[in-house]
Amino acid sequence: MVRRIASQVHQQVSRLMRGNYIKKEPAWYQAVLDNPPLALPPKAPPPRTPYDQKPATSSKLRPHSVRPLSIYYIEDDIRRQFFRDHPFEAFRPTTLVESDRIEDPHPIAGETWTRLRQRGRNPTPEDAVQFCLNLYQYHGMSLSDAYGRAVAQFRALRSEHHIMTSFAAQEAEELGSTFGESEVESIFEASKRSIATWERKEEMDEGIAAARKRWKAIVGRSHGPNQWTKGVEYVRLWQEGNKPNYMPALTDPVQEVQAPPVVQPPPPPTTNKKGPGAKPAGSMESDPLNLGRRI
Incomplete structure (x- = not known):
């Protein structure tokens, strides 16, 4: 039998007895089944020198990464939630023109800014976002409470502005103003x-x-019983000898076109000046090139 450890001897004997290799049960078999031997403890790893050991890594150190860190501002979360709750505020007209210098910060800020109305009666969505951030940073409020207070004051001022402009328009119409x-x-x-x-x-x-x-x-698009003759009309004209003329400009005889008479222009009138200083027609002075000389 192959060499076994103490906890495997009775198991091997059981397999041999089932295969009829051992005919008689050993005297110690039942005693070992009643009191099985304890398993051996796991073998400890051999000791290693510090040179062979793996260098210990600290979990506090962050591995170096070449990727830049994400830029995060808490105003982005507030602004995203604000426009999710007020989607129609994004349709209000606004200017995107930048000036040549950075706008100075508003004088009302920090601990002195306790109400949204301090910056005007018609606040913009950006004013509401900055007011929420101011409550969170300078007044010790949680972000949820600061957002709820900022939104409540923003809606109240919007409603007040809407009612005020509506009544102003009605008053102007009563006084005779006309709007487009x-x-x-x-x-x-x-x-x-x-x-x-x-x-x-x-x-x-x-x-x-x-x-x-x-x-x-x-x-x-004309319809009726006499519109389609199934070729009967064509056959009748063919039997009568009437040939179809699809291009009369090529089949008709050529007609002579008489040219219009040429009208000769009248000769220019000749002027014969007769006066005290006039010369006769046959004189040399009246014909300097002597063209009228008789041969």
Whole structure:
């Protein structure tokens, strides 16, 4: 039998007895089953010199990375949550023009800024974000409480401004002021003009189709029992000897075109000055080149 440790001897004997290799049960077998030997402790690793040991790494040191660290500002989280709760504030017109210098910080800031109204009665979303951050940093409030207070004051000022402008517009109308069309009215008028074009859509479509078929045969949309004769009319004309003329400009005889008579212009009138200093027509002075000389 192969050499075994003490805790494996009775197991090996059990396998041999099941295979009928051992016919008689050993005298110690039942006693070992009742009191099995203890397992040996695990073998300790051999000692190593400091040169062979792995250098210990401290968990406090951060591994070096060439990637830049992320830039994080708490205002970004506040601003993101604000526009998630007030999406229509992003549609308000604002200016993106930058000046030649950085704007000076507002004089009301820090511990002196306790209410949003201190910076105006019509605050912007950025004012609400900065007010929330100011409450969180200088007044010892949690970020949730600071955001709730800033949003509540922002909504109250927005409602106050809306009511004030509405009553101001009504008062101006009562005093005779006239206002132009609002954005909603302009959209309604544009919709009416667009709907009015639907009545001419069919005519426009027919004109466009005719323009596209300028190099094709345009067949009129006429229906009736006498429109299609299945070739009977064509055969009748052929039997009568009437040949179809598809290009009359090439088959018709050429007609002579008489040229218009040429009208000769009248000769220019000759002027004969007769006076005390006039010379006769045959004199040499009147013909300096002697062209009128008789040969």
